[in-house]
Amino acid sequence: xxxxxxxxxxxxxxxxxxxxxxxxxxxxxxxxxxxxxxxxxxxxxxxxxxxxxxxxxxxxxxxxxxxxxxxxxxxxxxxxxxxxxxxxxxxxxxxxxxxxxxxxxxxxxxxxxxxxxxxxxxxxxxxxxxxxxxxxxxxxxxxxxxxxxxxxxxxxxxxxxxxxxxxxxxxxxxxxxxxxxxxxxxxxxxxxxxxxxxxxxxxxxxxxxxxxxxxxxxxxxxxxxxxxxxxxxxxxx
Numbered sequence: 001x002x003x004x005x006x007x008x009x010x011x012x013x014x015x016x017x018x019x020x021x022x023x024x025x026x027x028x029x030x031x032x033x034x035x036x037x038x039x040x041x042x043x044x045x046x047x048x049x050x051x052x053x054x055x056x057x058x059x060x061x062x063x064x065x066x067x068x069x070x071x072x073x074x075x076x077x078x079x080x081x082x083x084x085x086x087x088x089x090x091x092x093x094x095x096x097x098x099x100x101x102x103x104x105x106x107x108x109x110x111x112x113x114x115x116x117x118x119x120x121x122x123x124x125x126x127x128x129x130x131x132x133x134x135x136x137x138x139x140x141x142x143x144x145x146x147x148x149x150x151x152x153x154x155x156x157x158x159x160x161x162x163x164x165x166x167x168x169x170x171x172x173x174x175x176x177x178x179x180x181x182x183x184x185x186x187x188x189x190x191x192x193x194x195x196x197x198x199x200x201x202x203x204x205x206x207x208x209x210x211x212x213x214x215x216x217x218x219x220x221x222x223x224x225x226x227x228x229x230x231x232x233x234x235x236x237x
Contacts, residue, residue: 085169092172096179099221103179105169108228112183112217113167115230120189124159126151136218136229154196162188162208170214174221180231182216212236 085093096103115134122130126147132140150157164187171182189211192203203209218231 089169089172092174092181095174096172096181096221099174099177100179100219105172108181108217109167109169109183111228112181112215113164113185115217115228116164116167116183116185116187116213116215117161119230120159120161123147124157134230136231139230139233155201156194158190158192158194158203158205160190160208162190171216175218177220177222178218179221180216180218182214184236185211185213185215187211187213 093103093105118130119134121127122134123143123146128144128147131143135143164185166184166186168184168186169181170184171180173180187210188208190203190205190208192205193201195201212235214234214236215230216232217228219226219228
């Protein structure tokens with residue numbers, strides 16, 4: 001008698017399991033592959049300002065994709081690239097966007113200009129902490145060594161950024177999972193170096209210099225950190 005009830009219980013559980021499996025199959029069959037959802041969840045939001053708080057932007061309900069079983073997911077922004085860009089730059093931007101669908105060149109340039117001004121100001125004020133956040137290790141070491149030599153001689157640097165006339169991307173590419181973007185900055189800057197007595201050693205407080213700097217920015221596209229670092233700097237003139 002007991003064996004009969006046990007057999008009935010087993011049969012009942014088996015029928016319930018079959019029904020559950022059929023429902024799961026119909027549900028999963030209508031969804032995208034789980035690996036695609038996981039990849040989308042790991043894509044970081046791109047920060048328009050280097051080492052600054054991400055910009056708060058209103059959510060456009062027309063730009064939202066609803067997935068089964070999930071809340072609204074914001075779609076990656078459409079590329080905002082100048083159609084007049086040289087083909088090699090446009091190709092580099094497309095390459096970066098394959099690894100980081102949220103990459104926007106125009107927003108990146110806004111952040112690069114902001115970072116350029118921050119580095120100039122921090123270097124003049126000998127603000128090591130700010131430089132440490134913005135610069136890659138090798139670049140920071142060079143800047144810090146120059147600052148220490150200046151401090152040892154008792155010299156001070158006055159820097160006034162009059163105008164950034166242009167920030168032009170001249171190279172965009174992927175290096176492994178690192179995106180690297182090289183920008184040519186054309187600016188008018190007053191740089192006055194003074195000795196410990198306040199006497200001018202170089203530069204003019206009244207006449208700005210026309211400066212052209214070439215800086216390379218980098219970011220690990222596989223990282224959740226949306227910020228960029230300055231990988232290399234050099235003068236073009």
